[in-house]
Amino acid sequence: MENNEITITERKITIARLEVQSPELHFSSGNDSNEYTRDQMIDHIKLGDEVGNDFVKTEFEFLRALKNGTLMNMLVEA
């Protein structure tokens, strides 16, 4: 995802949500052999690099699905 597709507000919201999570969590994604702790991920989001942007994008796919009802429609089918 291109850097300019993510807004400052989206970054702030994602960081705020991460800050209340356990610092012990590790995040892995894609073909990246590295895994990132909560605090490392926050740093990547602040930097606006590929790792951080990908995390924000995933977060907002979920939040939008929650907001527009897509998520709940999927879950009630379970």
Next chain:
Amino acid sequence: MTRIILATNASHDMATEYLESWFQKTVDIAKQQKDTIIFELSKTHANKIEFEELIEKEKPQLIIFNGHGGSDVVCGYEYNILVKCPENHAVLKGKIVHALSCDSGKTLGPECIKIGTLAYLGYNDEFKLTTFGKNTNEEQLADDIAGFFLDPAFEAINSLVEGKTAKESFDRSQKMHKENLMILLASPDPTYNTSVASRLFHNLCHQVCLGDQSASF
């Protein structure tokens, strides 16, 4: 007829080591099945030469890839390419395939179906994993956050091993993803945060089941 499974476990970084830990449950299930043999290529053995040799020699009907991948590839140890489209994806013709790897459901899977792979289950985008970063096999298997991701992912694999159809295996996996999402959303435990749920939701949305939905192993 003997049922033959060939599995590869890259197991060269934390994410793929977690996959190998979970795969041991698959081995246990395979051993409980009648007339079923499972061959595993792990770590340095997860390379293209040994993979193609086993395909040729043992003629497995079910192929399980646990490792990194891309739109047109699935990889073994340290990104050694096992199958790449269009170079050697014909080795998957006539087989049922599950790829627990990123993206390969985007191009490799559809191309395999075109040339006669019976069914291809996997992901058409990145597979997301959240863990507590444990190191030993035992600790990884006890990692409940990892379980939210890997139990539903392996539900598809284990269902295929048990002889369920591609569609049944996919449906069971999707159902478990949704059940785990409900737990994450409803839990008062702050560790089971919706930021963990967002990544599980991503996997749910990008899991694919291509080809003959009634194919079974």
